[in-house]
Amino acid sequence: MTSLHSDGGVAAESDRRLTLPDEDALLRLYYDGGRLPSPAGGSLVVLGVRPEDDGSGSLLLECTSSSLRYKISVPKATRSERKKVRTLIDEGGDPKCPRHQGEILVRIRHDLACSSCGVRYAKAK
Numbered sequence: 001m002t003s004l005h006s007d008g009g010v011a012a013e014s015d016r017r018l019t020l021p022d023e024d025a026l027l028r029l030y031y032d033g034g035r036l037p038s039p040a041g042g043s044l045v046v047l048g049v050r051p052e053d054d055g056s057g058s059l060l061l062e063c064t065s066s067s068l069r070y071k072i073s074v075p076k077a078t079r080s081e082r083k084k085v086r087t088l089i090d091e092g093g094d095p096k097c098p099r100h101q102g103e104i105l106v107r108i109r110h111d112l113a114c115s116s117c118g119v120r121y122a123k124a125k
């Protein structure tokens, strides 16, 4: 079946979100469980995690002092991350998120994804 896959569906369906200046640095803090500083002062709290169709994830954040909302895109799993997760599964262990310490992957439809970053790391059996 061929279908035109239209990008930007998420942007169209959600209300306006601001983007953050240094997503990479914030993501590193987020993976480590650290406090996320907000550009407006205060900190950012995670309101929601959403798995995207392409295997990546996105985080919805809100600033505690300004109540502005931001969205961060979480990059897709890399080949080595997928391999790491597959090895864990093959060894009979609980599949864990390669980015989050101790975060067990959950099943989302046909995939195993991290509920903290929304990224899909493996196919569910």
Ligand SMILES: [Zn+2]
Binding pocket: 097, 098, 099, 100, 103, 114, 115, 116, 117, 118, 119
């Ligand atoms: Zn994760």
